[in-house]
Amino acid sequence: xxxxxxxxxxxxxxxxxxxxxxxxxxxxxxxxxxxxxxxxxxxxxxxxxxxxxxxxxxxxxxxxxxxxxxxxxxxxxxxxxxxxxxxxxxxxxxxxxxxxxxxxxxxxxxxxxxxxxxxxxxxxxxxxxxxxxxxxxxxxxxxxxxxxxxxxxxxxxxxxxxxxxxxxxxxxxxxxxxxxxxxxxxxxxxxxxxxxxxxxxxxxxxxxxxxxxxxxxxxxxxxxxxxxxxxxxxxxxxxxxxxxxxxxxxxxxxxxxxxxxxxxxxxxxxxxxxxxxxxxxxxxxxxxxxxxxxxxxxxxxxxxxxxxxxxxxxxxxxxxxxxxx
Amino acid sequence: xxxxxxxxxxxxxxxxxxxxxxxxxxxxxxxxxxxxxxxxxxxxxxxxxxxxxxxxxxxxxxxxxxxxxxxxxxxxxxxxxxxxxxxxxxxxxxxxxxxxxxxxxxxxxxxxxxxxxxxxxxxxxxxxxxxxxxxxxxxxxxxxxxxxxxxxxxxxxxxxxxxxxxxxxxxxxxxxxxxxxxxxxxxxxxxxxxxxxxxxxxxxxxxxxxxxxxxxxxxxxxxxxxxxxxxxxxxxxxxxxxxxxxxxxxxxxxxxxxxxxxxxxxxxxxxxxxxxxxxxxxxxxxxxxxxxxxxxxxxxxxxxxxxxxxxxxxxxxxxxxxxxx
DNA sequence: CTGTTAGCGCTTTCAT
DNA sequence: ATGAAAGCGCTAACAG
Numbered sequence: 291x292x293x294x295x296x297x298x299x300x301x302x303x304x305x306x307x308x309x310x311x312x313x314x315x316x317x318x319x320x321x322x323x324x325x326x327x328x329x330x331x332x333x334x335x336x337x338x339x340x341x342x343x344x345x346x347x348x349x350x351x352x353x354x355x356x357x358x359x360x361x362x363x364x365x366x367x368x369x370x371x372x373x374x375x376x377x378x379x380x381x382x383x384x385x386x387x388x389x390x391x392x393x394x395x396x397x398x399x400x401x402x403x404x405x406x407x408x409x410x411x412x413x414x415x416x417x418x419x420x421x422x423x424x425x426x427x428x429x430x431x432x433x434x435x436x437x438x439x440x441x442x443x444x445x446x447x448x449x450x451x452x453x454x455x456x457x458x459x460x461x462x463x464x465x466x467x468x469x470x471x472x473x474x475x476x477x478x479x480x481x482x483x484x485x486x487x488x489x490x491x492x493x494x495x496x497x498x499x500x501x502x503x504x505x506x507x508x509x510x511x512x513x514x515x516x517x518x519x520x521x522x523x524x525x526x527x528x529x530x531x532x533x534x535x536x537x538x539x540x541x542x543x544x545x546x547x548x549x550x551x552x553x554x555x556x557x558x559x560x561x562x563x564x565x566x567x568x569x570x571x572x573x574x575x576x577x578x579x580x581x582x583x584x585x586x587x588x589x590x591x592x593x594x595x596x597x598x599x600x601x602x603x604x605x606x607x608x609x610x611x612x613x614x615x
Numbered sequence: 616x617x618x619x620x621x622x623x624x625x626x627x628x629x630x631x632x633x634x635x636x637x638x639x640x641x642x643x644x645x646x647x648x649x650x651x652x653x654x655x656x657x658x659x660x661x662x663x664x665x666x667x668x669x670x671x672x673x674x675x676x677x678x679x680x681x682x683x684x685x686x687x688x689x690x691x692x693x694x695x696x697x698x699x700x701x702x703x704x705x706x707x708x709x710x711x712x713x714x715x716x717x718x719x720x721x722x723x724x725x726x727x728x729x730x731x732x733x734x735x736x737x738x739x740x741x742x743x744x745x746x747x748x749x750x751x752x753x754x755x756x757x758x759x760x761x762x763x764x765x766x767x768x769x770x771x772x773x774x775x776x777x778x779x780x781x782x783x784x785x786x787x788x789x790x791x792x793x794x795x796x797x798x799x800x801x802x803x804x805x806x807x808x809x810x811x812x813x814x815x816x817x818x819x820x821x822x823x824x825x826x827x828x829x830x831x832x833x834x835x836x837x838x839x840x841x842x843x844x845x846x847x848x849x850x851x852x853x854x855x856x857x858x859x860x861x862x863x864x865x866x867x868x869x870x871x872x873x874x875x876x877x878x879x880x881x882x883x884x885x886x887x888x889x890x891x892x893x894x895x896x897x898x899x900x901x902x903x904x905x906x907x908x909x910x911x912x913x914x915x916x917x918x919x920x921x922x923x924x925x926x927x928x929x930x931x932x933x934x935x936x937x938x939x940x
Numbered sequence: 941c942t943g944t945t946a947g948c949g950c951t952t953t954c955a956t
Numbered sequence: 957a958t959g960a961a962a963g964c965g966c967t968a969a970c971a972g
Contacts, residue, residue, distance in 0.1 A: 636960080
């Protein structure tokens with residue numbers, strides 16, 4: 291027998307000897323309603339006793355808005371670091387009564403409109419920008435916050451932007467301080483990463499005039515790039531991330547170069563492999579816990595109609611100095 | 616103005632000059648209903664023209680079941696490879712009209728019952744096992760498929776189990792074939808990974824009697840483990856994954872050992888850093904595309920009440936031979 | 941302070 | 957072959 295009748299608020303009401311309205315008021319702590327502590331307790335008892343869980347569908351249907359925070363995951367590798375952040379974000383939101391749900395898959399497979407129209411989420415997070423029409427449609431449909439984690443500055447939702455620019459800047463800064471005049475930028479091979487790579491590169495450009503070369507994740511082909519940089523007189527490389535940095539290291543090695551004497555390298559992310567590299571990789575990390583907390587606060591504020599808090603990006607990004615640069 | 620009235624099936628009906636029931640029949644291709652191609656087309660036109668998207672909430676409320684496949688993501692690092700699989704799974708399910716949604720966060724933060732009772736998903740996937748009570752409750756509530764991606768064999772849902780055991784077996788097999796008599800198993804430091812590590816180790820044990828040592832992701836401490844293995848006469852190491860393998864490599868290097876002459880190493884996953892390692896790492900990969908397709912087929916079958924297909928695990932797991940072993 | 945009531949948008953008998 | 961109507965479980969006016 292498939293459906294032993296779901297427990298509804300009516301069941302709770304009956305057991306507590308009150309009306310369904312009262313149950314609703316108690317469970318939602320509806321403001322502007324004064325419920326006597328006695329009934330309140332009785333309702334809570336009954337609900338707990340029955341193992342009652344409200345139907346999200348019914349509530350959403352009624353209120354026109356769900357408690358879901360929908361996060362659109364792009365089809366490119368988002369990395370363990372970001373995955374970690376999403377986990378933290380999820381727990382932080384749960385504490386606020388919001389359900390974090392991630393939907394992976396490129397926009398082509400399923401029009402994103404289909405997804406959010408179906409879910410009617412309280413907020414939608416995305417890594418990439420939405421078109422203005424899309425944003426407009428979502429807001430019109432009652433989505434409280436529509437925000438792109440990356441995307442051009444100055445747009446709505448800019449508050450949440452992970453300061454990618456700062457990452458590149460920190461890399462260049464570190465290399466400059468350690469005496470490197472001519473810098474190179476190791477750009478990722480995967481075109482899907484461009485959205486991250488561009489702002490990072492821009493950050494490095496703000497401090498230096500790096501020679502940009504694309505570095506595939508392959509020792510032999512990375513070696514070609516490294517040879518090119520050497521010919522240019524480049525002595526320090528800002529890599530898009532740790533994996534690209536590892537490729538640069540491998541390329542330098544096949545050329546018989548010594549790191550960091552001949553070529554210094556700095557990555558991004560501090561993946562486990564970074565500290566195990568030869569030599570151990572200097573890199574830039576983001577404080578994922580802090581980032582998640584800030585995202586959560588912003589979302590909760592927006593859903594509640596309050597203004598977003600601000601976060602000093604400086605404390606978010608840190609250089610981990612090891613031996614490669 | 617927040618809510619310019621959502622477009623409902625009534626709007627579509629009006630525009631098409633039919634009743635809401637007919638709209639529903641057309642859009643759901645309800646079997647046992649014969650709709651004239653003419654009206655059918657008119658309804659489809661109207662729906663498309665209005666940009667109609669059905670309300671998941673209303674449909675769920677009515678049918679008592681949503682089209683969501685809920686995947687519970689554990690709080691331990693699940694890795695890029697698995698992330699990739701989930702993306703593929705999502706697109707495969709989308710093609711079948713199912714919405715894949717991932718909920719990260721440990722079970723402690725939010726009782727999982729709260730999540731699934733709210734969503735009433737068509738299926739629930741998890742990496743770890745559910746308790747029998749939990750499983751029972753979910754099935755009773757109408758969840759078509761409850762399945763653990765790992766978890767003891769012989770349970771319901773065993774069909775979906777990623778053959779972790781086979782991974783360890785392949786590693787040991789490869790090392791044996793290349794002439795290694797005494798094997799070691801490099802166990803991960805992070806206790807949360809135990810659920811993956813145990814079956815892998817068991818697989819290796821099926822072929823050999825590996826000396827198990829825990830290897831932290833740190834060259835110095837990994838060196839201690841390596842020294843121990845050397846004293847035991849071990850010449851080949853099966854590592855829990857590529858990161859641990861990288862640590863073993865680093866440990867061997869600090870001891871002045873040569874890989875694979877002094878110590879052969881084989882990892883799991885084929886992360887990008889593996890091919891860039893010194894020396895490039897031999898490893899075992901899972902065909903993520905195949906896995907995702909199989910998961911999707913199984914889920915769709917279960918939701919549709921059909922029996923699950925089977926998958927030969929042999930084609931799923933492959934050894935990538937490089938220089939480390 | 942608590943109960944009555946009217947839907948939210950959809951599916952699905954049962955009539956026509 | 958199509959339509960009318962009854963709710964799914966919940967919330968929010970409005971009464972009492």
